[in-house]
Amino acid sequence: MLNNLSKPTKNKQKDRTPIKKVKPKMVIIYTLLILGLFVVMYPFAFMIMNSFKTGPEIMHQPNAFPTELSFRGYIGVFQTLNIPRLFANTIFVAGSITLLNTIFASMVAYGIVKCDIPEKEILTKIILASMMIPGILLLIPTYMMMYNWEWVNTYRVLIIPAAISAYNIFLMMQFMTQIEDAYLEAARIDGSSEWLVFWKVVLPMAKPALSTVAILTFMGAWNDFFGPLLYIRDESLMTLQLALFKFQSSIPGENLEQIWAATTLITLPVVIVFFFMQKNFIKAFTGVGLK
């Protein structure tokens, strides 16, 4: 009912501006937007087009449509790279990091916001400060630690240091402050322990915030190149990003069609997931901006 009532008034406001005045403005706006669309889409179109071309055709007719559909690139990639394995590796690493982050970030945020510990203020400051620590400062010492602990070339080194992020805790804290204490008190009076309150009451309420954390973390972990580059040596442990880099630098100039097929294969699943979940993705990023 409310929606029905509010819609007409909205339209009325728009109708107030004369239609003739709006039209040329709209033409300009849509022209600019479509222009932007072309610029953004062009490299992707180029990539998909080239993945169906043969090598010489990519070199000599970079802008043309493929004259015939060639699957040589795709066949070649599946022969040289263990694509299912690479996907499985990347999903495992990124999935573990995401799972751990959602749990830890909400636990810590709950502890700080809802458990009345006296160190609340200091902890908040520490979390904000640790968001400001540039990764580069920690690079060399962390590598030495990992090397000494013999964590290099294992998944531990990718997952454990990435299991908590101050950034995610901060996002969860912002959400937790919006949850009314009355809900928690009610559960406490019913005799629930803090863990149960957290697990049964707070976590289900925090779903929107959790999905934000999950999306941002998964995207970051999926696209991470630097971590695997530093720490992973074995081909069987490689992630997609690292494999693509090695693949590209191992065949400069030749087998062009394979490179294009590989990039298409790596990008397509992400794009498909994105199109299904785009509202969540975009919400995740909007939430970040609204401090």
Next chain:
Amino acid sequence: MRGRKLKLSNKQKWGYFFISPFILFFAVFQVYPIFLAFKNSFQKINLLEPEKAQFVGFENWVTAATDELFWKSVFNIFYNQIIFITLTFVIGLTFALLLKEITVAGSLFRTIYFLPVITSITVAMVLFNFVSSPQGPLQSLMMKWEIIKEPVFWRFSKWLPMPILAIFNSWKWFGVQMIIFLGGLASINQNVYEAADIDGAGWFKKLFKITLPLLKPQIIFVLTMNIINGLQMFTEVFMNFDLLGGPYNSGLTPVMYLYAKGFDKMQMGSAAAIGLLLALLIYTLTMLQMKILNSNKEEAIK
């Protein structure tokens, strides 16, 4: 009273349990490495033989601070970031303003503009490499239209790598800033604009007097994140150049220099000093920028 106090302490016990993962993480993966970085920066140390580490005093710091290549890399990244930040800011804001005006197909545009953001840097870099290469489609089109006379090998040129990477990066990242600005624009009360319309304010006046001041929280956020992340550019240059950034070092960034020092030359001590110096720089800049933007905010309130 006493009963309540007891209950609270139970809650607090749980509180400490809940925050313990962060404390552990903070101590092991942040405080300890920073301490190690300080220690290493005063040592001559090789990764493979840490027991042979020698104390060398401020030698690494002096070397880093007087190293021309390091400062060249700092210059490069500033050169890159000034162009990148301006470009993404303008493009992100423009498209946010455009999208705010339309009612049809808005979410389609938003979704597609966001595609480069979700693409991994490695894939995006492969795309970009071919698109921008001398035989690539962009340059062949530009030759056909006679914008350029001969193919440009921008990777080997003295001044081109940084602006070209900045343009590429704004292609990749403007979507995030657009979305953040769009969120900010949506939260601005429309009455303010109506009041301005009545006063007869023009489009630009409204942009500078209303929209931009009210977007300040988003602008501060975007700029802070850009400084912290932007100065740490690595993959883009690593995939395009040799470890010293091409013939004129024009593609060298501080992180790549640090990588070369630490992992190629195995001079961990000197790399640690470079890391600390750079962190100091990033920290100073962030603080400075926050101070400037926040002082403006106070003035605006007055």
